Amino acid sequence: MxxxxxxxxxxxxxxxxxxxxxKTTGLSTLVHNSRWRRQRLLILAxxxxxxxxxxxxxxxxxxxxxxxxxxxxxxxxxxxxxxPLDQAIERLYTxxxxxxxxxxxxxxGTSDFSRKAFPLLKEFDLPATLYLxxxxxxxxxxxxxxxxxxxxxxxxxxxLDLEKLTGHSSRIELADIDxxxxxxxxxxxxxxxxxxxxxxxxxFAASLARSLGVxxxxxxxxxxxxxxxxxxxxxxxxxxxxxxxxxxxxRTPKDxxxxxxxxxxxxxxxxTMTGDKASHFxxxxxxxxxxxxxxxxxxxxxxxxxxxxxxxxxxxxxxxxPRFLDNESLSDIEFESWLTGVSLALxxxxxxxxxxxxGVA
Numbered sequence: 638m639x640x641x642x643x644x645x646x647x648x649x650x651x652x653x654x655x656x657x658x659x660k661t662t663g664l665s666t667l668v669h670n671s672r673w674r675r676q677r678l679l680i681l682a683x684x685x686x687x688x689x690x691x692x693x694x695x696x697x698x699x700x701x702x703x704x705x706x707x708x709x710x711x712x713x714x715x716x717x718x719x720x721p722l723d724q725a726i727e728r729l730y731t732x733x734x735x736x737x738x739x740x741x742x743x744x745x746g747t748s749d750f751s752r753k754a755f756p757l758l759k760e761f762d763l764p765a766t767l768y769l770x771x772x773x774x775x776x777x778x779x780x781x782x783x784x785x786x787x788x789x790x791x792x793x794x795x796x797l798d799l800e801k802l803t804g805h806s807s808r809i810e811l812a813d814i815d816x817x818x819x820x821x822x823x824x825x826x827x828x829x830x831x832x833x834x835x836x837x838x839x840x841f842a843a844s845l846a847r848s849l850g851v852x853x854x855x856x857x858x859x860x861x862x863x864x865x866x867x868x869x870x871x872x873x874x875x876x877x878x879x880x881x882x883x884x885x886x887x888r889t890p891k892d893x894x895x896x897x898x899x900x901x902x903x904x905x906x907x908x909t910m911t912g913d914k915a916s917h918f919x920x921x922x923x924x925x926x927x928x929x930x931x932x933x934x935x936x937x938x939x940x941x942x943x944x945x946x947x948x949x950x951x952x953x954x955x956x957x958x959p960r961f962l963d964n965e966s967l968s969d970i971e972f973e974s975w976l977t978g979v980s981l982a983l984x985x986x987x988x989x990x991x992x993x994x995x996g997v998a
Contacts, residue, residue, distance in 0.1 A: 653970055669715070669737060669977035677948035678729045679975060680722075680740045681708075682960040686753035688859055694790045696965030698783070702753050704965055708972060709761040712739060715976045721879060722766040722917060726940050726958075730951055737976065741765040742942065742960065744883060744919055746774065748863045751873060759876070767873065768883035768919035768942075771906040772835075773864035781838040784862040785824050785845060789817040792849025802844055803827040811849075867910050874911035881917040882907070882938065889921060893932055900936045917941070918956075930956050948978065 683705070684698045685691060691699035700708075712719055718735035720728070725740040741758070743750055746769035758765050773780050789797070789811055797820055799807040805827070809820045824845070828838060846853035856862070865873070874880050885902035900918070907915045916939045920929075923944025933941055933956050940955050947959035961975050974980035 653968055666977070669979075671978075674978045675734060675736055675738075676732070677950050677978065678725050678734060678738045678740060679717075679948055679978075680725075680742060680942060680958060680960040682942070682944060682962045683741070683743045683754070684745055685747045686749050686757075688749045688753065688861060691749075691787070691861070692965045694787055697962065699749075700963065700965045702757065705754065706757055707969065708963065709757055709763060711969065711973060711976065712763070713761060715973065717976055719763045721764040722881070723879070723939075726917075726949075726955070729949055729953075730955070732951060739976065742919065743767045745770055745780075745887070746865045746870070746883070747780075748860045748865050748869070751865060751869045755873060755876070755878065758878075764877065764879065766879040766881050766917065768881050768917075769870065769903075769907060770864070770883040770885065770887040770921065771903050772886045774867060774870060774910075775906070776835050777863060777866060778835070778839045779842060779856065779862040780864065781828070781835070781842060782825070784842050784856075786817070786821050787862060788842065788846050788849055788851055789820055791851045792846075793817065795849050797848065799823055801848060802841065870907075870910040874913070879917075880907055880911050880913070880915060881919070882915045883919050884921050887921045889924065889926075889929060891926060891928065896929065896932050897936055900933075900938070904936075920944075923962075925957065930954075948981070 683700065685700070686705050687699045687701050692701045692704070715737065717737040717739045719739045719741060720735075722740045722742065725734070725738060728734050728738070741763060743754060743765060746767055750767060754765075793811045795811055797809045797811055799805060799809065799820065803823065805823070807823060809816050811817050811820065824841075828841065831837070833841065843853045846856070870880060882900060882903050884899040885906065886899060888899065890896050890899065904915050907913070916937060918933060918938045918941040920941060920943055925941070925943055938956065940958060942958045942960050944962050945957070945959040946961060949958045953959065963972065971980070
């Protein structure tokens with residue numbers, strides 16, 4: 638058992654020092670150029686690139702453009718072979734991966750992808766797959782769940798009187814994350830109990846913003862927490878971005894008919910935008926259940942990615958492919974350790990971060 642005085646900060650410093658030592662001694666390079674690494678695919682996962690301050694709110698969902706640029710530069714300097722996802726998966730299972738194989742994926746399809754992520758990918762001439770959830774592409778308002786969380790953070794100096802919004806007596810100081818999570822939980826419960834429509838959710842979010850002194854109209858103008866429009870998706874596809882499945886409403890019902898409907902609706906809308914039939918899938922929030930696998934096969938899905946941490950190998954289930962969820966707080970040496978594969982030599986803990994960006998309709 639770890640001594641109680643060993644803090645997360647101390648562990649992180651120790652890890653970075655250990656990784657730097659492995660690099661200095663040349664072990665990282667040996668692993669990077671090894672047969673072991675050649676037989677594995679690193680699938681990088683991202684969500685959004687900040688338009689404003691989103692990475693300060695949630696660094697696991699949003700990354701600054703500066704950090705993302707540095708990641709792409711590291712990929713180049715590390716001589717990684719960045720492949721289109723479908724090609725990477727095909728070559729993984731035929732045993733034909735190039736040295737240091739990587740694929741880049743983005744989840745959800747927030748509007749910042751076209752304005753921030755894609756220009757950088759284009760600058761570095763790197764392919765990427767965008768797993769698109771389509772409801773909020775059609776309904777051009779902020780994604781409710783993440784917008785409410787963001788608003789609570791924006792208004793963190795305030796005291797929230799939920800009685801004015803939900804009718805339930807509750808006053809919450811929003812200064813700390815636990816209090817904001819408690820407020821968000823109450824909001825989610827209220828929305829479910831009221832069976833709110835998308836329009837009602839948007840009105841609630843606007844009321845929440847007013848109660849916190851946050852300018853909602855300004856956020857709408859910036860398209861913060863919005864998904865890409867159909868026109869933007871169409872243009873991205875023309876420019877070579879691979880648009881793939883992420884369900885229509887960012888949910889995976891444990892009912893075969895409803896699950897298949899999510900895939901069918903998602904695929905049909907993507908086809909109207911891109912002209913292509915999407916066949917690769919990403920589990921919303923990374924959550925999956927073994928019962929989904931035969932349903933995905935029935936739906937003609939070729940591969941599915943999770944947020945389980947690791948490298949994909951020929952032994953990986955095609956419908957349970959692991960990825961590495963990059964985040965704003967990761968140092969350059971930690972990111973590099975995943976490119977090389979040496980990170981697997983060190984013990985690690987599960988990251989306590991939220992990966993739910995899509996929301997539900």
